[in-house]
Structure formats: structure tokens, C-alpha cells
Amino acid sequence: MKRHSVSRPRRALATGAVLAAGALALAACTPSASENGGTADPGTPSTSQTISVWHYFSDENQVQILEDYKEIFESANGGVTVENVFVPYDQLNPRLISSAASGSGPDVVVFNGADAGTLALGGALAPMTGYWDSFADAGQFPDSVVHRLDGEVYAAQGYVNLLGLWYNAEILNEIGVEPPTTLDELNDAMDAAVAAGYAGITLSGLPNSQGEWQAYPWLTAFGFDYADPQVEPLVDAFTMVQRWTESGALTREAVTWDQTVPFQTFAAGGVAFAENGNWQQGTAASTAGFEYGVVPLPIGSSGQVYLGGEGQAIGAFSANPDLAWQYLEQTYFSYDGGVIAADLVGSIPSRLDAAGDDVVTSNSLLDAFATSIANNGGNYPAPAVPAEAVADQQLEVGQIWSAVIGGQLSPEDAAQQMVDLLAGLL
Template structure:
């Protein structure tokens, strides 16, 4: 019997990690072969939707969260409450990794990627500063860094989806919610950004930066802080200074979006129970998630995975796991109508970029955004 799994991982480490999962499952299930099929990320949703139209498809799909609505609407995946509710370990997973459409569960993220506040400990020591827990504390330290000839913070401001993800902690910290959108919190956030650029804390060039460039700036020792993710752990090892990571210094209203791929059984699988068992034993198990931590650099979603010495003994990993539990929010945001997710996230990211670049006053930018955003959130 062959179990097919569609995915879009293509690095050597990722491929090796998947094979480790397959070898373990096959060893426990004689006669079963796990077959992985690579589908380029930009083709995954279309290929799965097309297959569903012909009443075909894989046993397991590993897909991007933004494709959940399209896959659900096409019938490529089905609601999984009946199975998930019977999974003994379901309570180990935070609400933030549940992917829902119209209130029904269509996928779970076995692992996540997320943002934290990277800091240059050597520079903090030189400045006589502590790791900040509030935005005013961070701004005070950034002022000292600029006075010492360094940048305050690096982050992405590239138009589009990445900037919505980057901006979410900050504008939700100011009180913005997709469920009750108001201009004032966005204007406050844009004012903060433009204050940072005016004072030299943040480079206006960040308006064109993806996630890679700002971290290169940080790793080179040019900035005291970087708002960036767990996937930079490997890159951070190249730094010649002592560094660490902490939760972003946002208010209790703010949250960090949990990225990472979603898993579910294919609607047209001929081996649904076996496919469910595969996910429970691999992507949704402690051992499986720790395997993916090694090969993908992603953070386990399970709360009990934090008890592993692999994580608890590592200050960076343990901090990211703590952020998942305390600040993690579902991505995409459940308040955004599923069919408009890409449009909304692109729009919000574009205006974050405009604010960084100084393309308008905070109030004008916020009002322009609301004029376009509110109708999309009411559909």
C-alpha cells in the first residue's frame, strides 16, 4: 500500500527530514510505502484544486495557509473535526495553529514560524541597557544606539504579504483588529514608524527589504535590534557578537502571526484512516516535530515539545516556543473573510511599506487604507 504526500519542500535538509519521517512510519507499518511528491509552491493550490475536480488527489496535503480557503471550496480537503476531536493529543496544540473556514477546521500546523525581537547583547551592555519589554523602553535604547553610531532596529517593509506579517504585532499592539477595523490604531502605528525613520532608528530603505536583508544588517553588527524570525537561527551563528531573542515588546492586545505549513488528509484519499495515523505519528507527534525542527528550523506547535532538552536547553528555541504559546495568533487572521485573505494581506502590507517610506502622513495613509479595507472585511 502506498501513501502519497504532496508538499513543496526542496532544500536538502527538508527532503532529508521528510524521509526520516517516512522511514519511521514505514518501520511501524510493514507493507506501507510513503511516497512524497514535490509540487512547486506556486502550483500547489492549483494542482490540488484541479485534481479535486477530477475526484483525485493525494492522501496527505502539506500546504500554505493562504490556500486553505481555495482547497476547502474545491473539496480538495474536508473538515477534520470528527477526526481531530478524537486525537488524544489535540490539547497540546494552541488555537493559533488551527486553520478554519466558516468556523470549520480544515487543517492544523504541526510547526510554526514566527517573529521575535533579536538583540545584540554586546551593544546593549555598551549602552547600559536591558532587553526591552515595552515599546518606550525599546525606543529609549534605540536612541542610545543611534547616538553611538548604530541603527536602532531592522525589519522588513517590502510591499505585500511579508509586510502584513511584519506589521501585525505592532498595529494589533496599538489596538487594531480585523474584526473591528479603525483608522486610529493604524495611524498610531504609522506615526511610530515615521518617528523611527525620522530619528534614524530605522532606515527608510527598509521599505524595500524582505526578511533576509534586515537580518544581514543585524548580523553584521549594525543594529541593536531586529524584528525577525526563528528561521534566522542559522544565519545568526555567523555573527561575531553575543546575541539573543526575546518576545516583541508589544501590549497584551498585540499578537504574532504563526506561519508555517498546514497539514490535512486529502478529500479523495483511498486510505483516510492510515493518512490520519500518518499525520498523528509524524507532523503532529513530539518526535516528528523535533525531527522537523532539526531539518526545517521550524518551531514545534505542541506545548509538550518544549519539555525536550533539544528546546529547553537552547535559549533561542525555548524563547520562540514561549512566544508561540503567549503571543501566537492564527495566520491568516480568522476575522478576514477567507476569500479575501490574499487581497487584504497584500493591501495592509502595501500600506505598512508606504508608512516606512514616508509616502503620506500617518492619518492620510490610515484613512486611505480603511476606505479600501473595510469593504473587504465585510464580504
Template sequence: MSTTKRGWTLSATALLALAMTGCSPAPAPGGGTGEAATTITELDYYADAQGSEAWQKILDACSRQTGVKIERQAIPAAQMLPKVLQGASSKTLPHLLFTDNPTLQQVAATGALTPLTDYGIATDGYYDSIVKAGTYQDKVYGLAPGVNGLALMYNKDLLTAAGVQPPTTWEELKVAATKLSGNGKYGLAFSALPSEEGTWQFLPFFWSNGADLAHLDSAKSVEALKYVTELVNAGAASKSVVNWSQNDVADQFVAGNAAMMVNGSWNLARLDAETSLKYGVVPIPVPQKGGKPTVALGGEVGAIPATGGPTQQAAGKVLACVLAEPTMLEWSKAHAYVPSKVDVAKKFGEQNPPMKAFVEEVETARSRTAELGEKYPKVSAALAAAIQSSLTGQQPAEQALAQAQQASGS
């Protein structure tokens, strides 16, 4: 008799173990009923040391100011959507969420977010494009304290030695990059990963040339992709761009292997740390002289998931504090972002010369989801695949983009 029992105990232990963790890790949403909850959970992807530290300071300040305790969780950027989705299915969403513009749209589309008007957060004074980035089906679900974008950074010493001026047009960029290449070094570095990162880096060329995401196979779009492909084919940029992340691009730039790079403002702190490196920043070159570049808006928007109970209001208070002008300025300084309110940004640009190019670009920048909303990721994936296909010479630009258009339409 005892023998059978022991067998059962074994399998029962396994079951029990399953059941136990089933209920343990979830922080009870809502907290105590009745009285105001004072602890909220916050999720962001500032997982790198510098960004994480700067963001922690912002949260600490707002925690003091609002009297709300903040339990912060930081995860790698690529894990943001899976993590939120998993939180949605197990009803363990964070109370406050900071994520990028396309992810926000995806999350909003699930119905898991609450409009910011519920918390009395207004959109006055923000750049239009920034408000659009947080708008899903006419309701504002997210706002960013600061934004970022891409610009062209160049190595002053290398350009001077070659007698090259920082380029402002596509033609100048091509000539300069070609001249700066050779001996295992390249004039330009950028990222063309088959992911959002690759699309994001290509969009300034794509949009500045007048192409739009609803028509990936348009003549303007083909022209932009051909231009970038030629840079690689001519040896002005390494073939490795198809495998480089933006971090790799910065590494190549710092190592002196690339004279210029397309990269974001968040790299400035790192470049400043390299004492032997003298660099300058100019807006992304445009197709024709006198034009203005249209870069994609980056940066993280704050949003409040529907978790129910008084914690939602507490999260609202914290978000309002993060979006207040002093915090905005603080965050922008600490992480080299552009403040998302027009007046604050202008003042900020005057005080921080390396940021001027970025502030200029924000005026004409576009939110990635403005045209397509939650459908953006699919189109972006198709476009990134087309970029890879063209850069590796697998397909000519026309054909790659035609296929992308088909894939993004289905």
C-alpha cells in the same frame, strides 16, 4: 501526393507531442483499486537546504512507522498556491500537503480538502489558536506539528557596547534603535515587503496595539503604522526595509549592519552557525509596559486533499504520525519551531532557552485567518500596500490605511 503527406506529418507531430505530455506526468490518484495503496505524494515548501533535510528525516521516520511510501516534492513557498490550484484543475493534487495557514484557508475554500475527523485525528491538547488556524467553516482541515512566530533578536556585543538593554516596550525600542544607529548601520531591521511577508512582520505591532484586521483604518491601527514609520523616518531602521525579505533582514543582522531584528525562530540555526555572533532573543516589544505581545502564528499545517481511494487513508496515517508527540518534539528541535501541543511546548521551552521567548509568545499568538478566513489574503495584500505607502512617505498612515480598508472591503 507525397508532398502533401509530409506537410501533414509535420503538423501531426506537433499535435501528437501536445497530446503525449497531456497525459504523462499525472501520478494516478488512488493507485491500485481494492488493496491498500502504499505510496503517497507529499508537497511542502521546505526548499532551503537545512529545512528540507530536517523535514525529510521526519517523513522518513513516519514512512517507516506507517509502512507508507512517501514521494516528496518541495517547491518555493510563493509557488505553493499556484501549484495546488494547478493540481486541483488537472486533478493531480498531492495526497498530503503541508502549507502555511492562509494558504490552507484558500485551498479549503475551493472544496479540495477533507476534514481531519475523517482520519480520527483529534485536536485535544493543542493551543486553541493553532486549531483555529486549521479550521475552515467549523471543520478542522489542517493541524501543524509545530509553529513559529516572530521575536526580537539582538546582537549582544553591539547592545553592550552602546550600553543598551534589550527593549521591552515601543518607547524603549525606539530609543534603543535610534541610539544604535549611525555610520551606515541601523538599530533595527525588519521586512516590509509588499506581500504576505510584510504583513506578517507588521502584525505583532498591529495586534499588540489592539487593532483588528476587520478595521484597518482604526485609530489603533494608524497608531501602530505611525510608530513603525517613525522608526524608519528617524533613521533607526533602513529605508531599504521596503525591499528586504526576512532572509535579507537576517543577512543584515549577521553582517553586523543591524543591531536588532524582528525575525522568526527558524533563523536560530543560522545564527548559531556564526560563531563570532552572540545574540539574545526577547519577545517583541509591546506598546505599554507589562503588556503581552500578540504575534501571528506561523508554521505549516498538514492537510489531506480529496483525491479519492485508499491513499487518502494512508495519507491520514502519515499525518497522524507527524502530529504524534515524539515527532512533534523532534521537528521542533530540528527546525527551531514551538510544538503545537501545550504540554509538549512547555517542556520544550525549558529544555531550550533561546526558544523560551517564542514559547511564551505562542500562548497569546493569533492565527492570521481567525477573523477573516479565506478573505485574509485580500486584506493582507491591502495592508501590506498601506505599510509600503506609509514607509516610503507616499501617503500618511491614516490615508494609506483608509485606502487599504476600502480595497479590502470591495
């Protein structure tokens, strides 16, 4: 009986072992990439002429830019393969930083330009000062799109994205106002729109960097400056915004909106204005069933609009930085590269020569944005904010912006709180 009982559990144990082994075999046999898809690990140094480009684009047109660049570079350089690697937006920075901490990473990174300092500090980007200084066309790029840290160039932006004031021409006609050129005109127009039963404006009040990016033009319009944060201009700006939420010109729901929802809300009709970007051209054309236009945000001479968009850099652990630079030089930083971006997604080329191309000047929407760059364009992030404090500053200012729109803080408290916070960061 005893002996008999030993054999059954053995069999049972064996079954368990087979099951487990089966699972592991199943796991081991299917990594499909290394067999059919070029280099398996973009982080490992290799002698092959492949460069990996990490990016976060999933929109069809944005991806097309990368495809076009890949084709340009591959056909100009025989034997070279460009591998575009998609990483979800929220995961790109963490993944770059954790890869860098263990000594790996891509050849080229296309990332949110505002994070250049953070990524450079994190050791994810290679300094490209040498390449930049000997770059013949470097003079074509305004200084505000070149990201430096401790005297080294770490990234540059081949094109910029920025905010403008979109307007619903039909509503403006109905209430009999022209597109505003000053804040007073804007406020009057919004009052008239509200009186006629429309909403005034849509924007993002999300308590993060998106909120800060949208708040900046209004704050600076009243003379706020990160280099010397003062309470009064902030009180004025916040008072104006709370007047909007009280009159119903701006819904407090904006605190839950990223930058897509407010634009789609505007495009659905019934809203006079939207503070939104040049990248919305496609959405406007396909969605808005009314006449619309864009003017520069009416923020006076002190007002600033961040010049955002993606930064391009060489990965710190690239096995072939020379080739990576060649890629950037022949695609993102070239005249044709800028024109491609303008043509496909409506980004404004950073290069002065490319910004004067027909693609931009013949497009009245893009032209308004280009004017805004010339009059109000500002570095993103603001140069007064040290690289290690950028993430904190964006988040905390975004939270205060959100609390002002949500009505939790009075303009005075919000302004005081923001100045105190910045004193600790700057």
C-alpha cells in the same frame, strides 16, 4: 522537366516529416519517471499503498524533516511508501487549486498555514473533522493552530513559526541598554543605537503577505484589531514606523526585502535589532560574528504575534484518506514529530507536551519564542477575516505597510485607507 520537379519537393517534404516525427519520437521516449520512480501520477486513484506528500521545502534541514517522517511512517507500516513531492513555493497553491478543479491532487499537503481557508474553499483539502475529533491527543493542540471553516476541521499545524526580537548583544552593551520589554524601551534603545552610528532595526516591508505578517505585531501593539478596525491605533503605529525611517533606524529599502535579506543584514553586523523568526537560528549560528539573543517582541498585552508555519492537511482527492491521516498522526501530529522539527530547524512544537521537551526548554532562543507564544500568540490569519477575504486583506495591508515605510503615505492617510479597505472586506 515537370515530372522531374515533383520528386525533389517530395523528398524535401519527406525530410521535413522525418524531422518532425523524429522530434515527436524523441519527446515520447524519455519520460523517465514512470519507469524508475514509483507512481507516475499522484493524482490518479491507485490501490497501492503509496501516499504522496506535496510540500515546498528545498532547504536541506527542512527536507530532512520530511525524510525522517517518511522513515518513521514506512518502518511503522510495512508495505507503505511515502512519496515526497516538491513543488516550488510560488506554485504550490496555484497547482493545488488547478489540480482540484480537474479532480486530482495529493494525499497529504504541507502548505503555508495561512492559506488553509483559501485551499479549503478551492476544494483542495478534505475535511478531517472526524479524524480530529477521535484523535486522542487533540487536546494537546492549542486552538490557534487548528484551521476550521464552516465548522469543519481542514488542517492543523504540527509546529509553529513566529517572530521575535533578535538583538545584537554587543551593540546593546556598548550603548548600555538591556533588551527591551516595552515599546518605549525599544524606541529609546534604537535612538541610542542610531546616535552611536548603528542602524536600529531590520524587518520586511514587502507589499504582500510577508509584509502584513511583519506589520501585525506593531499594529496590534497599539490596540488595532481586525474585528473592529479603528483609525487611531493605526495612526500611532504608522507614526512610530515613519519615525524609525526618518531617524535612520530603519532603512526605507526594507520595502524590497523579503524576510531573508533583513536577517542577513542584521547578521552581518551593525544593526541593533531584527524582527525575525525562530527559523533563522541556523543562519544566526553560522553567520553572526557577535553575541546575540532573542526576546519576545515588546508589544504589550494587546500585541499579537501570528503563529505561522506550515499547515498539514489531507488532499481532497486522496484515494486513501485513512492512510493519509495515519501519516499525519504518526509524524506531524506526534510528540516525536514535534521534537524532530524543533531539533532540526528550531520550530516550536504545537503540542504542549512536546513544547516542554528539553530540546525547546534548554535552548534560550527557542524559550523566548515559546514565551511569546504563551503571552502574545494569535491565530494566523486573524479569525475576524473571512476565509474568502484573507488573500485580499494580506495583500492590501501589505501594500499599505510598504507605502508607509516607503514614505508615500502619511500615517493618517494610510490608516484611513486601510480602515476603508478593510470595511469592504470584513
